[in-house]
Amino acid sequence: MSAAPRHGLALLHGLLLLFFFCGGADGSEVPPPQNVITKTLNTNYTLSWDWPPGAAGTHAVTFTTQYVPRYQLKFKKKKTNWITACNQTSHRSCDLTRFNLHYLGIFVLQVRATVDGQHSEWAQTEFCPDKEAALGPPSNVTLAPAGSDLDVVVTDPLTSNNTSMREHVPNLYYHVQYWERQADGQAKRLRINTTMVTLPGLKAWTWYCVRVQSRDDFYSKTSDFTVPHCMQTEGSIPWWNIFLYFLGSLLFFFLIVLGTIYGLFRCCKTMKDVLNPSDQMPSHLKKYLCSSPGSDIPRLLTPDSESELLCEGVTICPPPTVLEIHIPPAEELAAPPSGLEPNSSVRHSRQDSSSSGDSGVYSSGGGSSSSSALKHLSAVRHNHMGSDDIFKGLLDPERVNLREMTAHLKSQPEVADEGVVDVCV
Incomplete structure (x- = not known):
């Protein structure tokens, strides 16, 4: 075929497509959904599709999804019983998980669009879960120290009903990778068919990280790796380490x-x-x-x-006191004054602290003779003022020992009661 006819056919095909979309906008015909695919993981199935934007114009568009086992389509004489999964929904997807489609079965899925009561053609696709459904990673990975090694416990992937995927994939096995966390070397690989394995050849008291991947060789299915799990190995503790801890x-x-x-x-x-x-x-x-x-x-x-013993050495210092002692002349002492008996004696007495301190007068036994004697002594006092210096030397006016004065007074000879004392304090 030449280039001109080929170009004409392409132009004609473009005009038909333009008429097809424009007619759907006017309501004469609605375009079907495009790119119908299934998104799966284990036994979770979701049908999704695309639809050209603006194809419905100002009208709302809805979608209807149906499915049927493929073997029922072989019976042409028997009416096919399509099961509606999603009816008149505005979403661009439909969840088929709740219908529990058999993992080993083959199903035919179809979807159509509806705009203002007008339906599009059905867009169909076949779906086989065993072949097309993706295999998920282990649902859980647990590490446990075993001396200087590590025990890895793997939990099978789960279905939508929380059962093990090993029921649908009997040849399921795991690919284990482990490496030293601080080292930059290549990770070691280990294939296990069970859910528990002990990683050999590890160092004591060293951190290791582990991740696991699910695999099935029949359809070459491989899952993503799990999140790395890290744990430190153990070992025997040296005696010196125990001693330091203690x-x-x-x-x-x-x-x-x-x-x-x-x-x-x-x-x-x-x-x-x-x-x-x-x-x-x-x-x-x-x-x-x-x-x-x-x-x-x-x-x-x-x-x-x-207390008396404690106070024996105490010295009392009274205010300075001037003692005036008047001694008459020898002639007058030899001849007693008139009115006094020859044998009369003069008694010396001290003035009490409770009596008047300024009088300096001592009493005598006689009456009138005492007054004449006082006058006589007063006259003698003015004549013998020089004798005061002698007594002032004997008695210290700044400090007087009461006991010595008492002893001195007691040692003086007693005089007659009638006499007159010539000592003034």
């Missing part, structure tokens, strides 16, 4: 106990200082008031006998 745990326990005791001690001390503060006594007072030099306990009161 020392570390013992030290940790000791530090915990020590810290607890120290915390309790600090807490008790703080509470004691807050509730019962101790005031320190000055050192110069502790020397005299405390029972011992290093003790804070004050000295208790002692009986009177001991």
Whole structure:
């Protein structure tokens, strides 16, 4: 055939397609769905298709999906009983999983479009799950340490009814890959027909990663690998390692106990200082008031006998006192004044602290003779002022020992009651 006729046939075919789509838009004819395919995984089946956008114009488009076992189409005399899976749905897919299509059967699937009451032609396809359904990876992979090796436990892929896919794929087996996590070397491969295997030749106390893939050689089906699972192998623990663990745990326990005791001690001390503060006594007072030099306990009161002993060395310093003693001349002392008996004696007495401190007058036994004697002594006082220096030297006006004064006064000779004392304080 020449190029001109070929070009004319192509032009004619294009015009027919244009008329076909334009007529569907006007409602005279609706185009059928295109690219009808099945998406499967184990026993989960979904029929999907495409439809040209804008082919329905402003009208809504719906789709109807049906299926039938292929063997029923061979009986031409018998009416085919098509089963409707999805009726008048707007989706571009239809789920066939709930119909439990037999895994080893062959089915014919068809779908058509409906626009404003107008139906398109049926678009058909054949489907065989055993041949076309994809095989899924294991549903679960578990690792368990076995000394320096690892046990790998694989769970079969599951159907839509949560049963094992091994019921539909008897020759199912697994491809195991494992490698050392820190190493960049090539992964090792292992084929297993069971659901459990022990990976040999592994290093002790080393991390390994494992992933598994499902396979079926009858139709050359292979699944995706599972997510890598990693675990560390175990092994015998050296004695020195056990000893170090023991020392570390013992030290940790000791530090915990020590810290607890120290915390309790600090807490008790703080509470004691807050509730019962101790005031320190000055050192110069502790020397005299405390029972011992290093003790804070004050000295208790002692009986009177001991208190006297403690106060034996105490010296009382009264205010300065001037003692004036007047001694008459020898002539007057030799001849007693008139009115006094020759044998009369003068008694010396001290002024009491409770009496008047400024009088300096002592009483005598006589009446009028006493007054004349006082006058006489007063005259003698003015004449013998120089004798005061002698007594001032004998008695220190800054400090007077009461006991010595008492002993000195007691040692003086007694005088008569009638006499007059010539000592003024």
